[in-house]
Amino acid sequence: MNRFDRAVLDALLPSGVNPVLPMGLLESGFERFWSKSSKDLAPNLRLAFRLALFGGAWVAPVLVRRMPPLSRLSPPEREKALTAMERSRIAILRQLVRILKTVAALHYGAHPDVRKALGYRA
Amino acid sequence: MTDSFDYVIVGSGAAGASAARVLADANPSIAIVEEGPRISTDQFEDRALPTFARLYRGMGAQATGGRAPMLVIQGRCLGGSTVVNSAIMRRLPEDVWREWDGVFGIGDAVQYEDVMAASAEIETELHAELTPETIWGGNNGLLSRGAAAAGIVGSPTLRNTQGCRGSARCNLGCPHGAKQSMQLTYLPYAEKRGARLMTGRRVRRVLMRGTRAIGVETASGDVMANEAVLVAASAVQTPGVLSRSGVRSRHLGQHFQGHPGMAIVGLFDAPVRMSDGATQGFEVDALRSESRVKLETLALPPETFFAGLPGIGRRWASLMAEFSHAAVWVLPLRSQGEGEVGIGWRDRRLSFRLDPRDLPNLRRGLRRACEVMFAAGAREVVCPVDGLPDRLKPNELNLIEQSGDDPARYPLALSHLFGTARMSVRAEDGVVGPDFRVHGTDNLYVVDSSVFPTNLGVNPQLTIMAIARMAARRIVA
Numbered sequence: 302m303n304r305f306d307r308a309v310l311d312a313l314l315p316s317g318v319n320p321v322l323p324m325g326l327l328e329s330g331f332e333r334f335w336s337k338s339s340k341d342l343a344p345n346l347r348l349a350f351r352l353a354l355f356g357g358a359w360v361a362p363v364l365v366r367r368m369p370p371l372s373r374l375s376p377p378e379r380e381k382a383l384t385a386m387e388r389s390r391i392a393i394l395r396q397l398v399r400i401l402k403t404v405a406a407l408h409y410g411a412h413p414d415v416r417k418a419l420g421y422r423a
Numbered sequence: 424m425t426d427s428f429d430y431v432i433v434g435s436g437a438a439g440a441s442a443a444r445v446l447a448d449a450n451p452s453i454a455i456v457e458e459g460p461r462i463s464t465d466q467f468e469d470r471a472l473p474t475f476a477r478l479y480r481g482m483g484a485q486a487t488g489g490r491a492p493m494l495v496i497q498g499r500c501l502g503g504s505t506v507v508n509s510a511i512m513r514r515l516p517e518d519v520w521r522e523w524d525g526v527f528g529i530g531d532a533v534q535y536e537d538v539m540a541a542s543a544e545i546e547t548e549l550h551a552e553l554t555p556e557t558i559w560g561g562n563n564g565l566l567s568r569g570a571a572a573a574g575i576v577g578s579p580t581l582r583n584t585q586g587c588r589g590s591a592r593c594n595l596g597c598p599h600g601a602k603q604s605m606q607l608t609y610l611p612y613a614e615k616r617g618a619r620l621m622t623g624r625r626v627r628r629v630l631m632r633g634t635r636a637i638g639v640e641t642a643s644g645d646v647m648a649n650e651a652v653l654v655a656a657s658a659v660q661t662p663g664v665l666s667r668s669g670v671r672s673r674h675l676g677q678h679f680q681g682h683p684g685m686a687i688v689g690l691f692d693a694p695v696r697m698s699d700g701a702t703q704g705f706e707v708d709a710l711r712s713e714s715r716v717k718l719e720t721l722a723l724p725p726e727t728f729f730a731g732l733p734g735i736g737r738r739w740a741s742l743m744a745e746f747s748h749a750a751v752w753v754l755p756l757r758s759q760g761e762g763e764v765g766i767g768w769r770d771r772r773l774s775f776r777l778d779p780r781d782l783p784n785l786r787r788g789l790r791r792a793c794e795v796m797f798a799a800g801a802r803e804v805v806c807p808v809d810g811l812p813d814r815l816k817p818n819e820l821n822l823i824e825q826s827g828d829d830p831a832r833y834p835l836a837l838s839h840l841f842g843t844a845r846m847s848v849r850a851e852d853g854v855v856g857p858d859f860r861v862h863g864t865d866n867l868y869v870v871d872s873s874v875f876p877t878n879l880g881v882n883p884q885l886t887i888m889a890i891a892r893m894a895a896r897r898i899v900a
Contacts, residue, residue: 318737321744341476343484380736387735388809392490392831395809399834402739403730410726411470419746421698421725 302332302354308372309357312379313405321418326405329415334408342404350404353397360394361386428454428619430898431639431648432655433626433664436503437884438871438891439655440605441545443613445895451617454646455610456639458625458660459500464607467596471726474595478507480659487762487773491830493683493837495773497657501622502606504657505884509593509703509721510582510602512551513881514542515889527876528848532857533890541889549583549603551885558589560700562720565689565750569799570707577707580719591722593702621646626656628667629867636668636867651866651898655891658840659764659771661873665844665854666766670861672854678842679762679775680878683835684755685785686721686731687792688742689801690814695750697722707795711880715757716788718795723751731834732805733813742805742813752796754788755838756781757880764843775837782828790823808832839883844873859894870894 302310307327316325339347362369362378364385371379387398409415429452432439443455460477468474475483480499486492498504515538524530545551554563556579563579570577583603592598600607614620624641629652631637638647654661662676689695700722707718723731725746732742762775793804793815803814809832811822826832847853850862855874861867870891872883879886 312736314740315736319740319744322740338472341472341482343475343482345486346482346484383735384738387733392829395831396492398735399730402732406729407472407726410724410729411472416725419725419744420694420696421746 302335304372305358305370306354308370308379309354309383309401310405312357312371312376312383313401314409315376315380322415324412324414326409329409329412331405331408338408346400346404349397349400353401356394356397357383357386357401364389426454426619426644427647427649428452429648429650430454430653431456431646432653433639434503434655434657434660434871435501435605435610435620436498436655436657436871437505437605437887439653440502440505440609440613441888441891442653442655442870442895443618444609445892446899447613447616447618449899453613453618454621455613455618456621456624456626456641456646457501459498459622461501461606461620461622462506462596464596464598464600467592467598469592469595469598469724471595471724478596485773487775487837489774493775493835495659495840496836496838497659497840501620502604502610505604506596506606507594508884510584510604511703511882512546512549512581512583512885513883514539515886516879516881519877519879523876527846529846529857529876532846533893537893538886538889541892542885545885545888545892549608550585551581551583553581554579554701554704558587558701559704560589560591560697561695562697562722562750563700563704565691565695565799566705566707566718566720566752566795569795572798573795575707575709575795577705577709580704580706582701587701589700589704591698591700591702595724626664628664629654631669631864631867634863635865651868653868653870653895653898655869655871657871658843658873659773661869661871662764662766662843663770665861665869668867670854670864672862674845674853676764676766676843677761678845678876679764679773679840680842681758681775681837682755682839682878682880683758683775683777683781683837684753685807685833685835686751686753687789687796688732688805689750689752689796689799690745690803690805691748691750691801694747696747697749697751698724710788710791711757714784714787714791715880716754716785717881718752718754718788718792721751721753731807733807738813750796750799750801752792754785754792756785756788757878761842777830779828782830782833785833786823786826790820793820793823807834839878841872841875841878841883844869845876846874858897868894868898
């Protein structure tokens with residue numbers, strides 16, 4: 302994953318934004334997950350996720366009238382840009398955000414520390 | 424390598440296994456050929472990703488095409504979707520059967536009394552029981568409380584379970600073997616009597632000699648059938664198998680029906696802990712008549728719970744953090760729309776078009792479900808339709824009605840699949856005759872939900888099993 306991808310993932314779920322779940326997506330080891338476990342993802346989902354990362358990095362900033370890539374923006378602006386993509390009137394952009402969140406959730410929700418923090422017995 | 428049996432059954436899910444159970448009593452020379460793997464109870468995991476990869480078709484990412492894609496949920500393993508469903512046993516609703524009889528003329532072929540009798544036998548064999556209150560947990564208990572407070576009738580679900588501990592893991596494979604799914608019940612029953620289970624073998628086509636089915640072709644060799652081939656590969660797979668076998672009908676792969684549905688999340692002040700309790704232990708049927716939706720609980724693991732929540736960054740995390748205080752209910756819709764399962768060069772491409780009446784029905788159902796959630800004591804409800812606020816208050820439910828008719832705004836998943844090789848009296852009206860034989864063939868049968876002319880509006884596994892059982896009895900008679 303490159304710095305553009307990392308900027309998208311960090312904006313999706315940054316560290317320290319919630320007292321119950323202080324761990325951010327990158328901090329939770331998403332990159333390691335991607336390199337090791339992405340083979341368990343359906344090929345169409347893997348491809349769509351790559352496309353979604355690209356959209357997050359290069360299209361989302363435009364929606365808040367900023368120059369891409371997303372990594373150029375401050376953390377609050379990055380969140381605002383991805384939020385604009387999630388609320389876009391263009392269905393495909395909203396779907397790309399859903400895909401980003403689905404893949405992120407498959408990793409983050411299985412993390413032992415996250416499950417422990419939520420009181421999920423596993 | 425070529426094996427030879429009297430009967431070859433393609434698929435080991437609710438339909439294939441039920442047919443195998445009947446055939447095995449009469450003649451044990453049966454091969455059950457399954458594309459997916461055989462996974463034992465001790466291999467089930469409490470994580471979504473490896474489960475999707477091993478137990479679900481398309482690794483859990485099978486979807487319809489088009490501008491508003493829907494996930495299409497199916498199991499792909501020995502036992503089929505019965506391994507990953509929530510074990511709900513619902514009999515064929517009489518109003519649905521009347522439609523089959525009146526509109527499609529198959530009431531004589533599939534008599535209501537016969538379906539009920541077969542259903543009763545299956546309920547006994549698979550230990551159908553009402554979900555006991557001791558394992559309802561918070562999620563199911565809240566639907567019971569909310570329905571009562573809202574003045575609508577609800578009931579615990581009837582499920583094929585024995586010794587369920589309420590671990591809320593039905594959809595990841597029951598870790599205690601409590602769910603009486605096919606790989607633990609009918610398939611071992613048939614195997615004990617001499618049937619052969621062949622897993623990891625995808626059937627490419629049925630081998631035909633003229634109008635007679637003589638076996639099936641798989642990558643690792645043919646499996647020959649002396650008496651008959653029964654196709655029970657599901658409404659998604661069956662049309663392709665038939666098409667590659669030379670079956671021609673303008674109805675093949677058409678009339679693809681199902682129950683598109685979505686979830687709502689109630690946020691409560693007190694802990695709910697939906698992971699303690701039966702996955703789907705309580706249901707409300709009362710909305711079927713007013714909006715064609717059924718309301719039922721659905722406990723989710725954190726991964727799939729997170730994926731369905733709105734928001735980015737801080738907003739997303741704040742909803743995730745409410746996991747232990749969240750109740751999740753789902754609304755499968757008896758859609759009036761249809762789709763298509765691609766055959767030939769469009770093999771297995773799926774499409775589904777909602778009917779113009781579907782989204783208004785869904786919105787009415789969503790609003791009612793939110794009202795029930797508030798009646799149960801929720802402080803806020805998450806209704807993840809694009810354009811709605813992340814968290815709805817009781818005075819904001821009118822916003823649901825204003826959500827519009829763009830299907831892409833609704834995160835729908837399609838489950839319970841039907842209709843792609845439907846039964847008809849006349850060959851020009853369907854694919855399969857009243858005796859379950861493919862029109863124009865001598866001994867090629869379809870016994871799965873592909874033959875249903877409509878969707879059901881309720882969970883279909885019991886009806887699929889009952890009709891497959893009736894079909895097998897006729898075949899062996």
